[in-house]
Amino acid sequence: MNRLVDFSSTHSKTASADCSLEATFRDPAGQLRLTEDCALRQIRPAAWEETQAFLASPLCNALEQSGDLIASKIARPDDHACIADGELWLEHPRVDPISYPWEWTTAQWRAAAELTLRVASQAVAAGWALKDATPLNILFAGPRPVLVDVLSFERRDPRVTVWLAYGQFVRTFLLPLVAAKYLSWPLQAMLFTRDGYEPGDIYKALPRRQRINPALFDVVTLATLLERRGQKADEAKKMPSASDPDLAAHILQKRITRLGKQIRHAAGSPNRSQWSNYTQLAHHYQPGDTEQKQRFVREALERCRPAEVLDIGANTGSYSRIAAETGAKVVALDSDAAALEALWEMAALEDLAVTALVANIARPTPAAGWRNREQLSLLDRLTGKFDLVLMLAVIHHLILREQLPLKHIAELSASLTRRWLLVEWVPPSDPMYQEWLRGRDELYGHLTEDDLQRAFLPFFAVAERLELSNRRVLLLLERTAEQTDATFDADNPHCEAQPLDKAGAA
């Protein structure tokens, strides 16, 4: 019997006693609940007939077979306590971790949009329609987008030439990409809006010459000019229709094709940043050091055989790839969207089990939505989920750029991993450390590997250690049974006051 996920421990104390996650509740056809093992979707009686007809349709079968749509089966009341007699519930597999659109790269947005349009096109051809089209209906299973909202399908009136979800697709998929390309509004800003941007928002901000750009003219300029204020309620309910059903289907397919072109135009070419070429330009690494590091990481992964790996500061994914090649399911985090885009493209091309999330572990994505309960924070989704966590060349960023004490970094690491932690210590003499030190030698210039071990050893024991010729150090740490509350050095919060226990050091 599955238990509903209890998020009470990770949510604020003001939350109600019943903290099971109601992931959706706006759709009048049903609602979704997440359990530890599966997602359960309750179907309201008014939608029973249509839902069952869709599940039995060749379209549903084809979409499930291609992997574009999440698998569904009728949930049995015996398996789930929340199902009462006479209710209809569907059971779907969980896609973990949940990735939200504000944590996707531009290429992921494009892949999710193209999936939505592909499904919409197949639905039109089969006599169905997508009644909503939002990125929130898409999750990434590894590098692959999957439509997870089975209730998005409804029978299509064969003569109607309007796709009702067109407006939502434009607002939530196309215009955020347009804003990112032409206005440099970050895609991460979608955290703050449920229904995307209105055409008028973009129109006001666009330079005049872009308002007549053929790729934007209809969805931005024309849509803004045709916007009618104070429209009567009954006017909005009238939909244009054609006398010939073939013509109606043709119009809808043309519209979907046009949206596909606009998405490809707006998603543009891949971005480049300081970090997206980091691996190729890493002059502080001699080829021998890189080989040694990769061998150490691979051997550690083969020794520990983790099922779930978190790669913090994954950059372009050299080590996520090694982890995936050893059979692990990997979640790769990086705050640099361009670097992570290269990672996602590599994972998609090679079909590696790597989920890419644009996120900063030092400023984790907050919870969002109604009562902060619709979308989970990053740490709610990651805490305690991994057998091994990689923190390669990331700790000096947390110290120097985020100004985090080592003790806090150690505590967070201990909360993320169930057992193993692989860290790379970058000494103050390293050129990358010096680059970010910026005259703050008194605060950070004296830190040593001993300080790192002092901070981490209350939670971990050293299982393996390797010093590279560039003086960077790799440490494989194993979680000890119980953490102790390390005493805190008020004079220097970046060091621990406890004596260094070298017993575990190799």
Next chain:
Amino acid sequence: MKLLRIFPLVLILLGAVMLSERPAYGYTDPGTGLLAIQAAGSALVATGWYLRRKLHAFFQNREQTEHNPAEQTGILNTEDPPRV
């Protein structure tokens, strides 16, 4: 000249696409401006669809006529059933 003859039909079709309305039930906001550009786009696509059909039929008829000179000269295949 034949294209000129079908022009009124195109206008009628445009009218049919633009004016015919059916009730719709959705729970997402279709927008007003974005709904209007769908209606305008429908009319454009419908025009292209209709013209393409007509052009296709026009050239198909010409090809059939060129490949079947008997029909042009009025000489019927002896195996054809007599026209009533």
